[in-house]
Amino acid sequence: MAVFLALSCGKDEEEAPPPDPMPLAVGNWWLFQGFPDTTEWFKDSIVAKEAFGPHPEAYKVVETRSYKGLNLLNRFPYTDTLWFFYDGDYFTVGVLIPPTETLKLKYFKKDPAVGDSWFTRLITTEDFDYDGTVDTAIWRFNGQVIGQQDVTVPAGTFTGAYKSFHTTIDSSWISSVGSWEVSQDTIGWMYVALGTGFVKFTDPPDESEGSQLKAYEVK
Numbered sequence: 597m598a599v600f601l602a603l604s605c606g607k608d609e610e611e612a613p614p615p616d617p618m619p620l621a622v623g624n625w626w627l628f629q630g631f632p633d634t635t636e637w638f639k640d641s642i643v644a645k646e647a648f649g650p651h652p653e654a655y656k657v658v659e660t661r662s663y664k665g666l667n668l669l670n671r672f673p674y675t676d677t678l679w680f681f682y683d684g685d686y687f688t689v690g691v692l693i694p695p696t697e698t699l700k701l702k703y704f705k706k707d708p709a710v711g712d713s714w715f716t717r718l719i720t721t722e723d724f725d726y727d728g729t730v731d732t733a734i735w736r737f738n739g740q741v742i743g744q745q746d747v748t749v750p751a752g753t754f755t756g757a758y759k760s761f762h763t764t765i766d767s768s769w770i771s772s773v774g775s776w777e778v779s780q781d782t783i784g785w786m787y788v789a790l791g792t793g794f795v796k797f798t799d800p801p802d803e804s805e806g807s808q809l810k811a812y813e814v815k
């Protein structure tokens with residue numbers, strides 16, 4: 597025991613950094629199955645390493661799903677293309693808005709700790725009510741790590757997964773209304789196992805619906 601302690605306290609025993617929350621490599625994929633509606637599923641597959649705007653270390657992801665439903669930024673396809681990358685301290689998802697606009701959302705902290713919080717703010721200025729005066733819409737996507745717990749899903753049991761809570765706050769100023777309108781919405785909860793990725797997504801109000809990891813392959 598004494599020898600073991602001496603060894604583990606030695607200067608060569610540097611602690612390895614924790615694995616990334618989302619392991620990014622070409623060939624990685626994650627298949628999620630809905631609950632309680634088990635007919636729903638979606639699959640994210642990293643198909644290539646491809647720059648996203650100023651981020652050269654980005655990975656192109658094809659997302660396919662069983663339903664033509666509401667998805668990221670209110671787009672509706674069965675198959676979508678996303679980019680996964682790390683932008684500073686955050687795991688970030690990028691999307692292209694044709695023809696040339698790019699948007700990126702901070703999804704999760706690269707090195708998470710309970711209590712960490714962050715947000716992404718998207719601002720659109722446009723004459724939404726066609727009265728000749730430019731209007732403003734601000735969409736703020738908030739995330740916060742609220743706990744750590746063991747999570748069991750069809751793909752396995754993940755100990756010490758991080759649980760995060762996500763909300764949006766929409767603010768808009770429309771000239772014909774003449775004042776700021778603010779509204780808040782709960783997006784839901786996400787569970788992340790370091791080195792594996794997202795293992796579960798749950799919806800408001802009580803987490804009784806969502807998607808959970810069914811199978812995956814990561815390098």
Ligand SMILES: [Ca+2]
Pocket residue numbers: 722723724725726727728729730731770771772
């Ligand atoms: Ca206007």
